[in-house]
Amino acid sequence: MRIAVFASGTGSNAEALIQAAKENQLGGEVVLLVSDKPEAGALKKAESYGIKTVALALKSFATKAEYEAKVVEHLQDHKVDFLCLAGYMRLVGSTLLTAYEGRIVNIHPSLLPAFPGLDAVGQALTAGVSETGVTIHFVDAGMDTGPIIAQETVLIQKGDTSEDVMKKIQAVEHQLYPRTVKQLMESKDVGGDGHNE
Numbered sequence: 041m042r043i044a045v046f047a048s049g050t051g052s053n054a055e056a057l058i059q060a061a062k063e064n065q066l067g068g069e070v071v072l073l074v075s076d077k078p079e080a081g082a083l084k085k086a087e088s089y090g091i092k093t094v095a096l097a098l099k100s101f102a103t104k105a106e107y108e109a110k111v112v113e114h115l116q117d118h119k120v121d122f123l124c125l126a127g128y129m130r131l132v133g134s135t136l137l138t139a140y141e142g143r144i145v146n147i148h149p150s151l152l153p154a155f156p157g158l159d160a161v162g163q164a165l166t167a168g169v170s171e172t173g174v175t176i177h178f179v180d181a182g183m184d185t186g187p188i189i190a191q192e193t194v195l196i197q198k199g200d201t202s203e204d205v206m207k208k209i210q211a212v213e214h215q216l217y218p219r220t221v222k223q224l225m226e227s228k229d230v231g232g233d234g235h236n237e
C-alpha cells in the first residue's frame with residue numbers, strides 16, 4: 041500500500057509512521073506528506089527522511105472543493121492508496137472523502153466520542169476526568185465522528201498539567217498509530233485486496 045500522511049503541525053505522529061514504514065513495520069510505504077500549512081514542521085521532518093512533500097494553502101483556492109481536487113491530483117500522481125491524518129487540522133470535505141472512501145484514518149487525543157474537536161486535552165482537564173486517551177478512527181464528514189478502530193487509555197493524575205497529559209498521550213500515539221495502521225493494511229477490509237505489497 042502507498043500511504044500519504046496529512047499533517048498541519050509539528051508532525052511527531054507523521055514521523056512515527058514514517059519511521060515504522062522504514063522499519064517495515066507499517067504494512068505499507070509512506071510516499072507523500074501533505075500539509076495545508078506551508079510552514080508546518082511536519083514538512084521538514086518528512087523531507088529529512090527523503091519523503092516527497094506537498095504544501096497547499098487552502099486560501100490560495102477559491103473553494104475547499106478546488107483545494108481538495110488539487111490534493112487528490114497530487115495523491116493520484118503518487119499513486120496513493122490510503123491516507124493517514126496526523127494532526128491535519130481540517131474537516132475532510134466531500135471531494136477527498138469520495139476519492140478515498142473508507143481509506144482515510146485519523147488519530148485523535150481523547151477516548152472518542154468524548155472530547156471531539158479542538159483542544160481535547162484541555163477539554164478533559166476542564167471536565168475533571170481521571171482518564172482520557174487516544175482514538176484511531178475512520179474519517180467521515182463529521183468532526184471526529186467516524187467508526188472507531190482502536191483506543192488506548194491514558195491516566196490523568198492529580199496536578200497533571202496539560203503538557204503532562206499531552207506527553208503521555210503522544211507516547212501512546214506514537215506506538216498505537218503505526219501498530220493500528222499495520223493491522224489495517226493486513227486486514228481484508230483495507231489491505232487484503234491485492235494492493236498490499
Ligand code: GRF
Pocket residue numbers: 047049050051052053054126127128147148149213
Ligand atoms: C496529535 O495529538 C493528534 O492526536 C492530533 O494532533 C496532534 C498532532 O501532533 N490530531 P503531531 O503534529 O503529530 O506532533
